[in-house]
Amino acid sequence: MLVCMEFFTLNGAQVSRIGLGTWAIGGSEWGAVPEADAIATCLAIFDHGINLIDTAPIYGFGRSEQLIGKAIRQHGRRQDFYIATKAGLEWNDRGVFSNSDPARLRQEFEDSLRRLGTDYVDLYQIHWPDTTLPVERAAEVLRQLFDAGRIRAVGVSNFSAAQMDAFSKIVPLHSNQPPYNLFEREIDASTLPYCHSHNIAVLTYSSLCRSLLAGRLKADTPIPEGDIRREDPKFQLPRFAQYLQAVQQLDAFAQQHYGKRVLHLAVRWVLDRPGISAALWGAKRPEQLAPIPEVMGWHLDASAMAEIDRIVAACVTDPVGPEYLTPGVRT
Template identity: 55%
Template sequence: MDTVTLHNSDITCSRIALGTWAIGGWMWGGNDEQDSIRTIQEAVDRGITLIDTAPVYGFGESEERVGLALQQGRLRQRVAIATKCGLNWDHQGPYRDAGRERIVQEVNDSLRRLRSDVIDLYQLHWPDPTRPVEEAAEAMADLKRAGKIRAVGVSNFDADQIRAFHAVCPLSTVQPPYNLFERDMEKDLLPVLGELGLDTLTYGALCRGLLSGKMREHTRFDGDDLRNNDPKFQPPRYRQYLEAVTRLDALARRRYGKRVLALALRWLLDQPGVSVALWGARRPEQIEAVTDIQGWHLDDDARAEIDLILADTLTDPVGPEFMAPPDRHHR
């Protein structure tokens, strides 16, 4: 599998990373612990060497399962762990809290849950509008100097916030949403990322499963699954996205003998500015398609056809804004 060495660090990892939000169960209708452990171990066996998690994914559950899976499989030395900070939670749910005290508490809690003495990549999950960006940057710079973390990243930051953070604490990575259906990063972030030389860990590669090719009009989601509130999964938009997937799948079959999932990941990895693509999974069989992404690239004609399909089918596109958590004062 292709690898990349992250900017301002000595961390070399696979260009596909395992995203573990769904493994935590929360907002994905629950999940089975043994399935989670097998998924993590299967990902490493297939050459994935970066695992991305966060405390808020299942309120500690995802980190616990990552730590347990790596310990049971004796895999810790084979992977880099990326986790996050800056979200707190109570009975009302998660909210942004990126104060120094919270960040220091979180890093210690994460180290314990992950069963590790260091976090390879520590990321501020969301900017906290109630506090200066510099406060979190200073706290994370101190954690790096103390040896608790190896590299620093931010997630869901805009260009100005990235600049302000980077001026205080040099960044290695930025984690924005990016996939065939959600492309705001191209106009908002790419220029500043290129200027600063930062790497990206893009999330949402399959757009909450839409680009897996497995969704149908009658597909339903259990319990607290976030797709029950995702505007993309509501009519009439849902039908438009499904039509786009059908046509993208036909393109992938005709040109490359692949399916839409492989096309979506290959498109993402071939995009300028994409260093690592996070691929979410919660069952071992969902990792198997990783072999379909290696050893080929999209040509210019295919890229042009993809853009035509999207322009023709998505007359009312919408981004991932619904996922943004509130700050402490607006819940």
């Protein structure tokens, strides 16, 4: 199928509207991923017109960045990749905590460069706001890196409108990365309008709601030990049945009106929402990128959006957001 990727501009760079999300290839919370599969997946993005890869140190505790670094070296052209990584999460035997201590952020940045095998980052993001410190402290670190040319664009992730406002007073803010999908729309209230009015790009994660909108899950699909979805309230009965019913009806709607499946509909929905710049697509193997061309070349009109809203509201009577992903507060 002919590649027809869409692009947006992020601080002067042309970036694909679909990006590879690499939480899964880290292997720590989505099951083991062979190194060869992970590297092949990172290289397969070019078959689909993608240049954006999003990662973070917390994904596999450094392994995701290391694998991307190996893929970059195997490919041979660093400039072909638009690499977005993050800082601001620490982990220990008690769990995962937000930590934007300036000294730690500087060390995280150097560690990420080493793992990625590069001397700059295209987009550097604060992964979660650290509520024990003013957000300006993290912004000051990114300001220094940006002014030095070591990062090409400045981003945040999971920040509220108020937090972005404070952050952007210190350094130009180019992007925010929140969760957003058919079932999780919390950013519609204030985050998305703020980004839209301040020219801040929005790169969404969980576009398929942890594979719930991929259309493959059934009520008796086993979720393996160590899989992050075991902690997600959406995957617990009886609520799980409500979401599966919505997926079934959305799939029927997509087939009837567009000759597509729910997976294509879900990602197209994200891309067609006003103010959304890009949607991240998680994959562990190259073949999991195969449906991407089916997302391109068509759009959802207002009546389709309304029918999707009706289906979701009718089926999911006990909705829940992605709050369970929020890291702990360090003491």
